[in-house]
Amino acid sequence: MADIPDRRARRRAETQAEILGIALDVMAEEGVAGLSMATVARRLGIRPPSLYKYFPSRHAVYDALFERGQEGYLAAVRGPGQPGLRGMGASLEAGARWIMDNQVLAQLLFWRPVPGFSPSPESYAPALAIHEHFAALIRDAVSRGELHPDAASEDGLALAASLIAGPISQQLANEPDATYEEGRFTRLVPRLPAVFAAVYPPP
Amino acid sequence: MADIPDRRARRRAETQAEILGIALDVMAEEGVAGLSMATVARRLGIRPPSLYKYFPSRHAVYDALFERGQEGYLAAVRGPGQPGLRGMGASLEAGARWIMDNQVLAQLLFWRPVPGFSPSPESYAPALAIHEHFAALIRDAVSRGELHPDAASEDGLALAASLIAGPISQQLANEPDATYEEGRFTRLVPRLPAVFAAVYPPP
DNA sequence: GTCTATAAGCTGATAGAC
DNA sequence: GTCTATCAGCTTATAGAC
Numbered sequence: 423m424a425d426i427p428d429r430r431a432r433r434r435a436e437t438q439a440e441i442l443g444i445a446l447d448v449m450a451e452e453g454v455a456g457l458s459m460a461t462v463a464r465r466l467g468i469r470p471p472s473l474y475k476y477f478p479s480r481h482a483v484y485d486a487l488f489e490r491g492q493e494g495y496l497a498a499v500r501g502p503g504q505p506g507l508r509g510m511g512a513s514l515e516a517g518a519r520w521i522m523d524n525q526v527l528a529q530l531l532f533w534r535p536v537p538g539f540s541p542s543p544e545s546y547a548p549a550l551a552i553h554e555h556f557a558a559l560i561r562d563a564v565s566r567g568e569l570h571p572d573a574a575s576e577d578g579l580a581l582a583a584s585l586i587a588g589p590i591s592q593q594l595a596n597e598p599d600a601t602y603e604e605g606r607f608t609r610l611v612p613r614l615p616a617v618f619a620a621v622y623p624p625p
Numbered sequence: 626m627a628d629i630p631d632r633r634a635r636r637r638a639e640t641q642a643e644i645l646g647i648a649l650d651v652m653a654e655e656g657v658a659g660l661s662m663a664t665v666a667r668r669l670g671i672r673p674p675s676l677y678k679y680f681p682s683r684h685a686v687y688d689a690l691f692e693r694g695q696e697g698y699l700a701a702v703r704g705p706g707q708p709g710l711r712g713m714g715a716s717l718e719a720g721a722r723w724i725m726d727n728q729v730l731a732q733l734l735f736w737r738p739v740p741g742f743s744p745s746p747e748s749y750a751p752a753l754a755i756h757e758h759f760a761a762l763i764r765d766a767v768s769r770g771e772l773h774p775d776a777a778s779e780d781g782l783a784l785a786a787s788l789i790a791g792p793i794s795q796q797l798a799n800e801p802d803a804t805y806e807e808g809r810f811t812r813l814v815p816r817l818p819a820v821f822a823a824v825y826p827p828p
Numbered sequence: 829g830t831c832t833a834t835a836a837g838c839t840g841a842t843a844g845a846c
Numbered sequence: 847g848t849c850t851a852t853c854a855g856c857t858t859a860t861a862g863a864c
Contacts, residue, residue: 591787621823637847672848
């Protein structure tokens with residue numbers, strides 16, 4: 423008998439995951455801000471009121487997607503697991519690929535397309551881990567003598583974040599349908615470590 | 626008698642401009658995608674149907690704003706009118722300031738926040754002039770021996786566009802309320818010509 | 829947990845009198 | 847050119863029966 427609540431919780435979690443998947447589909451078709459609870463309910467095959475048993479509001483759906491997105495992006499940039507400047511390049515490329523494969527989530531994470539929605543602190547937490555991941559890679563590259571120590575300064579980190587945001591932002595806005603390989607701007611991503619090293623050459 | 630149609634046309638153009646101004650206010654408050662014709666009409670003090678005498682659809686309002694934005698941004702980057710690498714820096718800074726001062730228009734221009742809206746070819750035309758403006762500045766810097774000739778290649782232009790898009794995108798998403806001077810990312814803009822020159826040093 | 833029913837209000841857009 | 851009236855439909859969200 424004790425496992426029945428577990429099964430219920432599992433079913434519930436599965437339904438919630440299904441709802442988030444449908445929500446992503448709707449956002450891909452109608453725009454990130456065009457998410458409608460009624461549309462999601464229709465596609466899931468339930469009535470709109472029943473949806474509110476799983477998510478108390480539309481914003482709660484956005485918040486869950488925001489968290490899922492942050493965790494997906496964090497996992498992507500952590501994936502390569504190589505050290506130093508080479509590791510930075512691998513992380514940037516993995517992150518760029520994840521963004522091109524998850525454009526809707528990326529818009530939710532990196533732009534502000536939904537009026538009135540701000541992520542909850544819990545959902546925002548992985549963003550800090552992402553920042554720390556790149557900071558650690560840069561510190562590692564500095565200690566290996568691949569970069570000038572100033573690269574690990576606040577300005578250096580801001581520049582690194584901007585270097586990756588640039589091509590990604592251009593690609594999403596101008597050629598959203600291109601693959602990572604085809605993209606006129608994603609093609610620049612492998613060059614970014616060299617750009618960064620040119621700005622902060624080792625002493 | 627012949628001037629009466631002119632006066633009518635002028636009044637009409639004034640009303641249209643007023644409508645676009647109100648639309649910008651609404652978008653600033655409700656999000657770019659949250660523009661509502663009824664809200665604009667209410668604030669202008671007319672009934673919603675009357676609005677359709679000035680703009681045939683909601684998309685037409687977006688299109689007019691898109692064009693106004695492109696022209697404003699073009700005027701901003703053309704403003705400095707200095708040559709070479711120094712001129713590139715001045716244009717980038719002027720463009721970044723314009724964007725921070727016109728964030729709603731910038732979102733419409735550089736992101737894709739409105740599902741189903743694509744600018745008409747006429748409204749998109751100034752974008753080509755903007756591209757050509759920066760291409761000419763880079764060619765000029767090359768001919769002055771400030772940059773390697775490769776800077777004027779397609780990849781070089783894409784990199785230049787990405788270098789400016791990066792800090793701007795980060796600033797808008799992470800610290801939209803900061804001024805140009807305060808911003809953690811806009812602060813990087815004056816360094817961008819040097820970054821570009823470090824990637825394409827003269828031979 | 830899902831349903832019916834419904835609230836309360838919004839939307840973009842149009843017809844036709846004045 | 848602006849108005850009233852209205853269409854046809856949508857929205858988020860809730861109450862309460864089953």
